[in-house]
Amino acid sequence: MPPEPLTAFTPQQLAERYASLGMTLPLARKLLSCALRHGVWPTGDTTVSARWLTRVSRELYLPELSLADRQVSPSDGFAKYLFAAPDGVRFEAVLIPVVHRTGDRKSIVCVSSQAGCAMGCAFCATGRLGFTRDLAPWEIVAQAAQIRREAPDPVRGVVFMGMGEPLLNYESVIQAARVFSDPSGLAISAKAITLSTAGIVPAIRRLTREGHAFRLIVSLTSAEPAKRRALMPVENAYPSNDLRAALTDYHTATGRRVTLAWTMISGFNTGEEDARQLAAWVGDLPVQIDLIDVNDATGRFIPPGDAERNAFRDALRTHLAAPVIRRYSGGKDIHAACGMLATHLPAAPRANG
Numbered sequence: 003m004p005p006e007p008l009t010a011f012t013p014q015q016l017a018e019r020y021a022s023l024g025m026t027l028p029l030a031r032k033l034l035s036c037a038l039r040h041g042v043w044p045t046g047d048t049t050v051s052a053r054w055l056t057r058v059s060r061e062l063y064l065p066e067l068s069l070a071d072r073q074v075s076p077s078d079g080f081a082k083y084l085f086a087a088p089d090g091v092r093f094e095a096v097l098i099p100v101v102h103r104t105g106d107r108k109s110i111v112c113v114s115s116q117a118g119c120a121m122g123c124a125f126c127a128t129g130r131l132g133f134t135r136d137l138a139p140w141e142i143v144a145q146a147a148q149i150r151r152e153a154p155d156p157v158r159g160v161v162f163m164g165m166g167e168p169l170l171n172y173e174s175v176i177q178a179a180r181v182f183s184d185p186s187g188l189a190i191s192a193k194a195i196t197l198s199t200a201g202i203v204p205a206i207r208r209l210t211r212e213g214h215a216f217r218l219i220v221s222l223t224s225a226e227p228a229k230r231r232a233l234m235p236v237e238n239a240y241p242s243n244d245l246r247a248a249l250t251d252y253h254t255a256t257g258r259r260v261t262l263a264w265t266m267i268s269g270f271n272t273g274e275e276d277a278r279q280l281a282a283w284v285g286d287l288p289v290q291i292d293l294i295d296v297n298d299a300t301g302r303f304i305p306p307g308d309a310e311r312n313a314f315r316d317a318l319r320t321h322l323a324a325p326v327i328r329r330y331s332g333g334k335d336i337h338a339a340c341g342m343l344a345t346h347l348p349a350a351p352r353a354n355g
């Protein structure tokens with residue numbers, strides 16, 4: 003059997019899978035934390051012999067992505083990374099700097115789950131690329147691990163909001179999320195790992211059955227089926243009524259509030275009637291609404307101005323007893339914002355190094 007990528011596994015999985023090699027849980031933890039935190043294979047010392055490491059290296063290898071480019075936004079510090087897999091397939095990840103009111107600083111990494119995307123959301127540059135392939139667990143893990151090694155602040159969260167529909171690459175995404183949350187992996191709290199979906203109903207039901215602690219965000223964008231269909235073809239496969247039923251079951255099973263993302267498009271889904279329809283769709287389901295300005299480099303869709311945005315937020319607050327949060331989607335100048343990842347490189351200042 004060819005060697006397998008070390009960073010595709012949790013320590014428990016490594017210890018079970020390679021028990022015949024003498025892989026104990028402490029040894030598996032050591033291998034994984036060296037690989038993910040420092041990008042190296044450990045050297046022999048008093049706890050692990052060089053001979054054993056040589057034997058293990060015939061079965062497991064340390065995979066790395068090539069960094070094809072990196073751009074840092076001079077305006078808000080968002081950084082976009084263009085990675086290339088060993089087969090040449092390219093995909094992007096984004097480092098999001100977060101500064102709390104207290105002055106504490108941390109980073110969140112937005113990772114891709116697929117190269118390209120088959121979902122075809124009208125407002126999204128990745129959707130226009132089409133689908134190339136699913137990413138393997140190690141390719142998802144490596145994005146955050148490699149960025150973490152050079153991040154100026156500690157990485158405390160991972161969001162699956164890069165290229166691709168995470169719930170169409172379910173097993174790899176869940177496996178990568180397990181490695182992210184493992185204490186010897188990136189030690190990120192499961193609650194700080196967010197899966198984002200356009201609304202793949204069977205996968206939401208699977209998530210509910212399996213009971214993972216990861217957060218879920220569902221992109222709704224309109225509660226009126228015809229309008230939603232015009233922007234998000236997923237409505238044809240999984241109508242929003244079925245989505246609503248799956249989210250009710252998700253809430254009943256997990257007790258968690260469901261976050262609904264709403265990509266705001268001026269003159270399209272930011273009116274009083276849109277707010278009313280959303281309130282009717284939500285009913286008694288506990289939700290949070292995340293409002294995100296559309297980012298469409300083609301200029302076909304434009305974000306609302308302040309007056310339109312504030313009026314929509316007020317309408318939501320009138321019709322819906324739910325928290326409404328405006329999400330800042332940064333890195334627009336380097337095409338790193340939500341909906342802009344398309345593996346092309348606009349002219350922008352390069353980071354040093």
Ligand code: SF4
Binds near residue numbers: 130
């Ligand atoms: S918004 Fe997400 S699901 Fe829709 S096309 Fe873009 S990457 Fe795919």
